[in-house]
Amino acid sequence: MKGKGxxxxxxxACAAMLAGxxxxxxxxxxxxxxxxxxxxxxxxxxxxYDFPEELTVSLLVNGRDSIVVNHIKxxxxxxxxxxxxxxxxxxxxxxxxxxxxxxxxxxxxxLFYQSMECGTIIYHRLDSIRHTKRFIDSVxxxxxxxxxxxxxxxxxxxxE
Amino acid sequence: MRMLRYFLLxxxxxxxxxxxxxxxxxxxxxxxxxxFNGISLSADVFGLAYSLLDxxxxxxxxxxxxxxxxxxxxxxxxxxxxxxxxETTEIHxxxxxxxxxxxxxxxxxxxRENPDPKYSIFGIARYGFTMCKYDVKTPPVxxxxxxxxxxxxxxxxxxxxxxxxxxxGIRVKIAKFFHMGxxxxxxxxxxxxxxxxxxxxxxxxxxxxxxxGFGGTYNFIFEIPFK
Numbered sequence: 502m503k504g505k506g507x508x509x510x511x512x513x514a515c516a517a518m519l520a521g522x523x524x525x526x527x528x529x530x531x532x533x534x535x536x537x538x539x540x541x542x543x544x545x546x547x548x549x550y551d552f553p554e555e556l557t558v559s560l561l562v563n564g565r566d567s568i569v570v571n572h573i574k575x576x577x578x579x580x581x582x583x584x585x586x587x588x589x590x591x592x593x594x595x596x597x598x599x600x601x602x603x604x605x606x607x608x609x610x611x612l613f614y615q616s617m618e619c620g621t622i623i624y625h626r627l628d629s630i631r632h633t634k635r636f637i638d639s640v641x642x643x644x645x646x647x648x649x650x651x652x653x654x655x656x657x658x659x660x661e
Numbered sequence: 662m663r664m665l666r667y668f669l670l671x672x673x674x675x676x677x678x679x680x681x682x683x684x685x686x687x688x689x690x691x692x693x694x695x696x697f698n699g700i701s702l703s704a705d706v707f708g709l710a711y712s713l714l715d716x717x718x719x720x721x722x723x724x725x726x727x728x729x730x731x732x733x734x735x736x737x738x739x740x741x742x743x744x745x746x747x748e749t750t751e752i753h754x755x756x757x758x759x760x761x762x763x764x765x766x767x768x769x770x771x772x773r774e775n776p777d778p779k780y781s782i783f784g785i786a787r788y789g790f791t792m793c794k795y796d797v798k799t800p801p802v803x804x805x806x807x808x809x810x811x812x813x814x815x816x817x818x819x820x821x822x823x824x825x826x827x828x829x830g831i832r833v834k835i836a837k838f839f840h841m842g843x844x845x846x847x848x849x850x851x852x853x854x855x856x857x858x859x860x861x862x863x864x865x866x867x868x869x870x871x872x873x874g875f876g877g878t879y880n881f882i883f884e885i886p887f888k
Contacts, residue, residue, distance in 0.1 A: 586809035614797045614859035617747040
């Protein structure tokens with residue numbers, strides 16, 4: 502009986518210890534999923550490129566420019582918010598001497614219910630990209646789901 | 662890590678009595694009997710009482726076989742329901758569906774000297790699963806940058822989930838063929854099916870959809886002897 506008592510005590514202690522680990526919700530706490538863009542030179546998808554031109558980035562919202570990045574130099578990456586409701590976001594890259602490139606991101610928007618406590622999130626899936634070719638040579642989607650992780654979604658290859 | 666946790670717990674609970682009996686057999690004093698002694702029907706009243714306090718609950722009935730007053734294979738069937746709107750997020754969630762569990766109870770209190778004790782402590786192991794439909798309605802979410810808003814209004818989304826439970830219980834004989842008892846259970850979700858725009862919040866039979874959780878029952882048990 503003494504042996505049983507010890508084992509029962511051990512069992513209860515183990516159960517209490519394990520039961521102390523209460524599980525959490527599987528939910529994201531971020532609000533905005535950013536389209537993460539890396540800059541590269543044509544022909545080199547491995548090494549980031551510090552774009553030497555002065556760069557201003559604008560979102561075309563309801564026909565009006567909304568500047569998100571103003572006159573930066575030597576940038577090698579960018580994060581852009583995506584529309585919750587539109588399926589095409591138009592972005593304008595403005596360089597010095599009034600030269601522009603326009604990029605259109607076509608995407609699907611996914612509103613997802615997580616829980617009563619965590620609410621909803623919105624993430625996106627990139628379908629395709631179209632662009633002009635003033636300084637931009639090509640673009641590539643490397644991760645089509647735009648969520649909350651720090652993964653790069655798009656590579657932009659600039660003409661050197 | 663989660664899988665390891667409930668595997669360890671269930672292993673401990675289930676293996677320890679075997680260890681005890683092995684010791685007893687070595688001493689030549691006791692033997693385990695595996696004779697079929699009857700079946701029991703059980704009804705849970707804790708869930709019904711809990712439904713008065715919260716917007717979700719469940720209630721269940723079970724059928725168990727008595728093998729040598731020690732091992733009790735068991736099937737549980739219940740019905741879980743939830744109908745709530747969160748005051749802060751203003752999200753509405755509704756579901757109601759049956760659920761099922763299979764497993765066994767192991768009576769630690771049975772001895773050769775006292776094969777049918779009045780008070781029993783037993784270990785619990787279960788596998789549970791449910792298939793349900795649920796509704797979710799969310800308030801509009803406004804895009805702070807691009808403008809516009811969007812909301813969800815989903816009806817009849819199909820979901821399913823399975824989980825494991827381990828725990829302990831106590832059972833007391835109140836009268837001939839009538840017992841009362843309670844159980845507490847540690848639950849760990851094994852898997853769930855997510856929809857394209859939503860996931861389960863309340864899982865019938867499991868509770869709130871966290872990776873682990875707790876549950877309990879308070880049972881009235883009617884014994885149907887076979888000998």
